[in-house]
Amino acid sequence: MKKVLLVTNIPAPYRVDLFYYLQTHVKQYEFYVMYCAKEADNRCWNVDNTKLLNTTFTKTKVISIKKKYDTKHIYIPKGIGKDLSDINPDVVVGWEYNPIAVKCLIWCKCHGKKYISLTDGTLYSERNINLIQRITRKMIIGKCDASIASSTKAKEKLLKWGINPNKIFISLLTVDVNKICTIEHKPEQGRLLYVGSMIERKGLDLLVSALRYVDENFQLRIVGNGTDKEIEELRTRIKNANIEDNIIFCGYKEGQELLEEYQKAQIFVLPTREDCFGLVLLEALCAEVPIISSKYADGAYDVIDEGKNGILVDPYDSKEFGDTINKVLKKEISLDGKKDIIVDKFTFDEVSKGYINAIDYVLKGER
DSSP, rough: OOEEEEEEOOOHHHHHHHHHHHHOOOSSSSEEESHHHEEEEETOOOOOOOGGGTTEOEEEEEEEOOOOSSSSEEEEEEEHHHHHHHHOOOOEEEEESSHHHHHHHHHHHHTTEEEEEEEOTTTTTTOEEEEHHHHHHHHHHHSEEEEEESSSHHHHHHHHHHGGGGEEEEEEOOHHEEEEEOOOOOOOTTTEEEEEEEGGGGGGHHHHHHHHTTTTTOOEEESSSOOHHHHHHHHHHHHHHTTTTGGEEEOOOHHHHHHHHHHHHHHHEEOOOOOOHHHHHHHHHTTTOEEEEEEETHHHHHHHHTTEEEEEEEETTTHHHHHHHHHTTTTSSSOOOOOOGGGGGGGGHHHHHHHHHHHHHGGGOOO
């Protein structure tokens, strides 16, 4: 049986769940997983360790770089060549264009193995990349045997970079949608929900500015963690906007507690300045919560059926953003939140086809 190695940065729960599904449901290949680190300092995730099958944590040095809106982590490989040789995969699926991906590509080329590049990045999220980043993308995109895009916007990027369309496969970024779809939506009038961190990139300050234009009664529930500085700055903005009584900081939630937040929300709001996807949009979709999303969340174009289950807005246009929230609250804009067939393309069964088709393609007659 052919071996497939999946190489990514950290064991995010949504990755772990999908990898576990591939390992337990796809019988034609044997899947192994390699992570660069066990966790990142800007993430607060709990992982089910029983799902970490055939898993290796390779030795890396982590360099953290403070960017304008977020912190970027770069993983420098230390001894990954031995780990690759020990597993000896027939196919390596590597994430993005970092030093680990470059090392995996070189190893594959030296050992006659197939390399598949997987990307979440889009033209918008990668609009300001530097020269070194452009060089690594050119190398990996030019030399990979196939590529997997996690959204239609990620596929647009690959096409723009000149990859052969026949070598591109889509496997949408996803969560365990079956868990969330069991929710019976019981919205409370005026209840707005934001889920995510409080870093500047997520745009909570833009949402606060927009809420000044909302005259309908509302309560915004902010679910997620932030540093003391981030919370203090956000509270100051809220006070200056005179909406202190309308905001509740809920802290980090997961599991049933998080599902109950989706269950009671009238509107889910994502004001992000930039997101390659925005999995919280998918969670809201599965819970049948109407969505108002920033047009800079690239996953929104796969999740939202404009005017039906959600609306895209420019978060920098505070008045338009606020007016849209107001109209949805008043039901002047009717969004039913129904997921219909949209959620079907996000099931593990459907998403895994992107991996299988890409692996079949690179191996061709070798199976």
